[in-house]
Amino acid sequence: MSDTLLQSRDAIASKKISSVELTKQTLARIEKLNPSLNAYNEVWAERALQVAKEVDEGKRSGVLAGVPIAIKDNLCTSTGKTTCSSKMLANFKAPYDATAVRLLEAAGAVIVGKTNLDEFAMGSSTENSAFGPSKNPWDTDRVPGGSSGGSASALAASLCAASIGSDTGGSIRQPASLCGLVGLKPTYGRVSRYGLVAFASSLDQIGPFTWNVPDAALLMNVISGHDPKDSTSAPIDVPDYLAGLERPVEGLRIGVVKEYQALAGLDPQVKAAVDQAIETYKKLGAKIVEVSLPNSAYGIAAYYVIAPCEASSNLARYDGVHYGHRTQEPVGDIVELFSKSRAEGFGDEVKRRIMIGTYALSSGYYDAYYVHAQKIRALIKQDFDNAFKDCDVVLTPTSPLAAFKIGEKSSDPLSMYLCDVFTVTCNIAAIPGISLPCGFTNDAKPLPIGLQLLGPAFGEERLLRVARTYEKATDWHARRPTL
Amino acid sequence: MAEQILDLEKVKHVAKLARLAIPEPQLPRFTEQLESILEYVEQLKQADVAGVEPMAHAVRLTNVLREDVVQPALTTEQVLANAPDTDGPFFKVPKVIGDDDSAG
Numbered sequence: 405m406s407d408t409l410l411q412s413r414d415a416i417a418s419k420k421i422s423s424v425e426l427t428k429q430t431l432a433r434i435e436k437l438n439p440s441l442n443a444y445n446e447v448w449a450e451r452a453l454q455v456a457k458e459v460d461e462g463k464r465s466g467v468l469a470g471v472p473i474a475i476k477d478n479l480c481t482s483t484g485k486t487t488c489s490s491k492m493l494a495n496f497k498a499p500y501d502a503t504a505v506r507l508l509e510a511a512g513a514v515i516v517g518k519t520n521l522d523e524f525a526m527g528s529s530t531e532n533s534a535f536g537p538s539k540n541p542w543d544t545d546r547v548p549g550g551s552s553g554g555s556a557s558a559l560a561a562s563l564c565a566a567s568i569g570s571d572t573g574g575s576i577r578q579p580a581s582l583c584g585l586v587g588l589k590p591t592y593g594r595v596s597r598y599g600l601v602a603f604a605s606s607l608d609q610i611g612p613f614t615w616n617v618p619d620a621a622l623l624m625n626v627i628s629g630h631d632p633k634d635s636t637s638a639p640i641d642v643p644d645y646l647a648g649l650e651r652p653v654e655g656l657r658i659g660v661v662k663e664y665q666a667l668a669g670l671d672p673q674v675k676a677a678v679d680q681a682i683e684t685y686k687k688l689g690a691k692i693v694e695v696s697l698p699n700s701a702y703g704i705a706a707y708y709v710i711a712p713c714e715a716s717s718n719l720a721r722y723d724g725v726h727y728g729h730r731t732q733e734p735v736g737d738i739v740e741l742f743s744k745s746r747a748e749g750f751g752d753e754v755k756r757r758i759m760i761g762t763y764a765l766s767s768g769y770y771d772a773y774y775v776h777a778q779k780i781r782a783l784i785k786q787d788f789d790n791a792f793k794d795c796d797v798v799l800t801p802t803s804p805l806a807a808f809k810i811g812e813k814s815s816d817p818l819s820m821y822l823c824d825v826f827t828v829t830c831n832i833a834a835i836p837g838i839s840l841p842c843g844f845t846n847d848a849k850p851l852p853i854g855l856q857l858l859g860p861a862f863g864e865e866r867l868l869r870v871a872r873t874y875e876k877a878t879d880w881h882a883r884r885p886t887l
Numbered sequence: 888m889a890e891q892i893l894d895l896e897k898v899k900h901v902a903k904l905a906r907l908a909i910p911e912p913q914l915p916r917f918t919e920q921l922e923s924i925l926e927y928v929e930q931l932k933q934a935d936v937a938g939v940e941p942m943a944h945a946v947r948l949t950n951v952l953r954e955d956v957v958q959p960a961l962t963t964e965q966v967l968a969n970a971p972d973t974d975g976p977f978f979k980v981p982k983v984i985g986d987d988d989s990a991g
Contacts (some may be wrong), residue, residue, distance in 0.1 A: 758905050763893075780931060
């Protein structure tokens, strides 16, 4: 296997392959497979080859020199379009690059294109994309997860060496789990959000999809850090996440959540694989401790108040005047112009969340919904603070289900929301979380299963080391789908 | 079945506040879906929040100030590049103020 980020980079550095050659191979594979997978919204063939050529000529260098990387289409890029997979922004061309994109390019990465997502990152399957769903490379009748499903599908099909997504309630970790990848949601403030199209500003974070933990550590080295253009990015030093990665955590204590043990809706095969992973950690010398997250039961309900409230405010900017879709219907006044443009430009899920948020923030309901949910946020944060007194990381399944069939949940929004049961509390508490492969289902086409590790704020270094300890003892991360 | 939270009229009102011209035939479906989401959210009321301060964010954030100096900004052309309609250096919208002469 020589398709990982570090392997690709080292192969280019040692001249085993040129960046142009690798980029050409990647573009050819995209041309062959993307029509069926719909992972990319846009492919930057010409520009990718130009950047690759500059790497080969020594004009560009850095720790990612020459490797093909895909970017979720809700990160602004001055090349091509930034659509958020919405009709609203179908023709939007951002005037600048997101900081994460700028840092990747400064490190020599070859960006090959922009990947599909649930419209404005709202969803868990990419079925809410205005451009049609992406497919799961392990079984193309199934979803890749979401909202960063295009980034997960592209990497799982080897249409790039790594990809970038965003995670507001699980949108990196859940698709990573469903596609057999490593996906990391950093601590809020670890990575600059400048140029990430805002969905829920107190929850959104940018993070990597990779085949393994060292690749994730490498990408975190590149994209982390304070940015004067994002005042919520943390002025905290970034450690070298690769440096201590192979060193196991001394006296490792893994927290298993009491309240999750008898959770309804958890697939038995997922539970079995995660239990097996706990056994593996035990054999590796970890101590398993039971921790309690009593308020985690309110996680999804609190999330589906907080996130829609912030979304209804953030998405108020789409007015059909400054940029984005404008109705061609005759209108009598400016409010009608706004209202028709928005109704035509947004898909149903985006409309639902805007209306939930508008309702919850409206006069007479604000305290009962928004303020109340903010109190639950405080309780959920407190639960984690207490748990981390007794353990180094908390271990849970990432998703209660392996990849589901396209269309299976799309008619029932609430059943889709319940996919986020293990992932949303991490965003609410602003802590880092990582998903890594821990098994496969016994379906005719076996589907990946992921486990999630959660750590204290700015504890990415330890989180990655704990993940690496498991990864080295197993070979789930080395499997690839047949396409 | 719990007490109904939303009805068609309330959803119509919320859509108006949200500046979403939802076609009449779609309203019943949205009402049903939003109702089921809000019913699920109702469980938050069971949580014991006595004495808990609402937390807008789990990371303690403070205002960040900078020197008030001119910095590079987008040009007018860049700002207008994505606009649906423009007129010179302006965004163009339909007439928004009523015409008194035609009022009668």
